[in-house]
Amino acid sequence: DIQLTQSPSSLSASIGDKVTITCRSSQSISGFLNWYQEKPGKAPKVLIYATSSLQSGVPSRFTGRASGTLFRLTINSLQPEDSAIYYCQQSYITPWTFGQGTKVEIK
Amino acid sequence: QVQLQESGPGLVKPSGTLSLTCAVSGGSISSSNWWSWVRQPPGKGLEWIGEIYHSGSTNYNPSLKSRVTISVDKSKNQFSLKLSSVTAADTAVYYCARGWRFDPWGQGTLVTVSS
Numbered sequence: 572d573i574q575l576t577q578s579p580s581s582l583s584a585s586i587g588d589k590v591t592i593t594c595r596s597s598q599s600i601s602g603f604l605n606w607y608q609e610k611p612g613k614a615p616k617v618l619i620y621a622t623s624s625l626q627s628g629v630p631s632r633f634t635g636r637a638s639g640t641l642f643r644l645t646i647n648s649l650q651p652e653d654s655a656i657y658y659c660q661q662s663y664i665t666p667w668t669f670g671q672g673t674k675v676e677i678k
Numbered sequence: 679q680v681q682l683q684e685s686g687p688g689l690v691k692p693s694g695t696l697s698l699t700c701a702v703s704g705g706s707i708s709s710s711n712w713w714s715w716v717r718q719p720p721g722k723g724l725e726w727i728g729e730i731y732h733s734g735s736t737n738y739n740p741s742l743k744s745r746v747t748i749s750v751d752k753s754k755n756q757f758s759l760k761l762s763s764v765t766a767a768d769t770a771v772y773y774c775a776r777g778w779r780f781d782p783w784g785q786g787t788l789v790t791v792s793s
Contacts, residue, residue, distance in 0.1 A: 605780075614784065626779075671723050
């Protein structure tokens with residue numbers, strides 16, 4: 572199975588800050604990497620798919636990029652509603668796998 | 679737009695079989711999509727269980743494959759999950775979702791395994 576390792580596991584930042592979460596894949600996944608946002612009591616919601624494509628309706632402050640097997644989700648100008656847990660997920664080969672999650676808190 | 683809704687018992691006895699159904703509305707289950715089950719134990723991360731295509735083709739997570747059956751009922755526009763020989767470790771919120779970039783998701787249903 573492809574392992575996805577996210578870092579950090581949690582972070583705290585202020586409104587307006589730029590926040591970056593990384594996800595490292597155990598092998599090449601050819602860009603098939605998606606990012607989700609999960610809020611308490613709600614189903615996860617896709618933010619970014621295929622490394623850098625913004626899901627319809629998602630604010631443009633969310634961006635994704637990759638360098639080899641290292642993927643990054645950046646939140647430019649953190650907003651209060653961005654407090655959530657963020658997961659990466661590979662859709663390159665089954666079994667589809669997820670990172671362990673990064674909890675983002677607002678200071 | 680497509681919406682998904684999970685249903686099924688919220689409590690299952692140990693060694694029993696967990697059975698859930700995901701109803702698809704606003705679109706056809708026979709569209710060119712795979713349909714997945716994902717679970718999340720309380721306070722933990724996400725685990726993909728398996729997926730099905732409207733033809734009946736399936737892919738399962740090897741970690742659960744011996745206990746999982748996913749089926750589709752095109753006449754009812756829904757698909758189902760059966761997980762056998764459950765233990766407390768199978769207690770989780772179970773979600774259904776569409777596609778390879780899971781979107782949309784159902785709202786999730788908590789299944790507790792307890793006597």
